[in-house]
Amino acid sequence: MHIQKKTVLLVVLLVALAALAFWYVMKPVTAKSGAPVAVPVRVVSVVQKDVPRFASGIGTVLSLHSVVIRPQIDGILTRLLVKEGQQVKKDDLLATIDDRSIRASLDQARAQLGESQAQLAVAQINLKRYKLLSVDDGVSKQTYDQQQALVNQLKATAQGNQAAIDAAQVQLSYTRIRSPVTGRVGIRNVDEGNFLRTSDTDGLFTVTQIDPIAVEFALPQQMLPTLQRLMAAPEQALVQAYIGADGTSGEMLGEGRLSLIDNQINANTGTLRAKAEFSNAAQRLWPGQLVTLKIQTALDKNALVVPPTVVQRGLEHPFVYRIKGDQVENVPVVMVYQDSDLHIIKGVSAGDQLVSDGQSRLKPGTRIQVLGDPVAQANVSEPKP
Structure with a gap:
């Protein structure tokens, strides 16, 4: 009888311990399901600023004047008065013939x-x-x-x-050969004492104008209305020349103005040739050089700018998640302009805080936790071409 009582007490104790363990395990789950966990996100603020738009193309640097100096009479070259690479002015004496x-x-x-x-x-x-x-x-x-x-x-x-x-x-x-243009003397082909003939094709050397200088480039024919609008504007459109393969990583060589569009479109390539003129006092642009051009085609004043990661694609329209207290709301937006660096949108206000990272776990009304300090301004740069 005494042994039976001990057995019963032991069973009761084991059951009580099991019940206590079960309650302890289940308590956190119940608490967790009752209070939603905040989703961590990163946010940016909508920035309002003027944003230029650009188109880009590959161009070739061309001299506005490049002259091959050839004799106009037969005779012996008696004197060469300039050196290779020398800068000369128009009407400077270059050489003399007997x-x-x-x-x-x-x-x-x-x-x-x-x-x-x-x-x-x-x-x-x-x-x-x-x-x-x-x-x-x-x-x-x-x-x-x-x-x-x-x-x-x-x-x-x-x-x-x-x-x-x-x-x-x-x-x-x-018999007195003078420079027809202001420019730079090229490599000499003949020396003093040679007999010159008017039939010589190589000439003595070239004189090439370096400043100002031009860049010729081609753009898709769809750009014709834009180029015509730029040519008709009171101020010529800004053109930037870069040495790199694109308009961002390369070094800018100079800024010029759009000066000419060709009078016909190339039917084989569907492209339109155009020309821009650059001041080139530092001689950073060189005839024959390949450069990348960025042409400012428009300027959006007081545009609302956000990084590309902010805008989400919906079934009917793009939207953004805007911070409202400790939650988010879904705000439809209109895409005005977009590229790989920034988006210009409508439907929000300057200073609004929008989610830039972590949208995959969000829906309207979701509680959020902002990681780090809210970014005062969106980290965006000028648009790429």
Whole structure:
């Protein structure tokens, strides 16, 4: 009997311990199901600012003036007055050609002109005399007419001699080669002492204008209305040239203005050529260089800007999660502009705090926990082209 009581007490004790353990295990679950856990998220604030829009393309740097210096007469190159790579101005003397033969021809033409002018003077005096004598029939009409013809002949001869002088002076001017443009001297092809011919195709060297300079580029034909609008604007559109493969990672070489669009579209490629002009005092743009161009096509003033991660895609329209107290609400938005760096939206206000990370666990009314301090401004930059 005593043993049975001990057994019963032991069973009761074991049951009580089991019940206590079961209650202890189940208590946290009940508490957890009763109070929802806050979802951790990161937030940004909507920023209001002016946002420029850009289009981009690959272009080639071109000189506005590039001249091959060639001789205009045959002769020996006597002097080269510039060095390779030298900056020259328009009308600077570059080289000289042996001019002795041309000067001799010029002196001869001047002597012949003097002779003709002397003969013409005598013939004109005789003509006056014959004219007076013909009044009293002191000389025949035929003699007078012959003298008149001689005067006309000598006048023509004098004019021909003057033309020969002018031609010789032009030839003489060709012996002094001057720069037709302001620019940079290229690599020299001939040295002093060589015999130059007008048929030489290579020329002496080139003179290439570096400042200002142009960049020619191609854009899709769909850009034609935009380019026409930019050309018709009171101020020429801003164009930036970069050395990199895109307009962000590369180094900017200069800023210029859109100056020209071509008068036809390439039917084979569906592209339209255009040209921009750049000031190039630092000579960072070089003829023949390939560059990436960014063209400012528009400016959105007071735009509401957010990072791309903020906007979610809904079945009917894009939306964002806006912070409301310790919960979120679903706000439909309109996409005005988007690229890989930023989105411009409508439907929210400047300063609104929006969820930028953690949206997959959210729905309207979900309690949230903001990780870290709320970001004062969205970390966005100018849009990529």
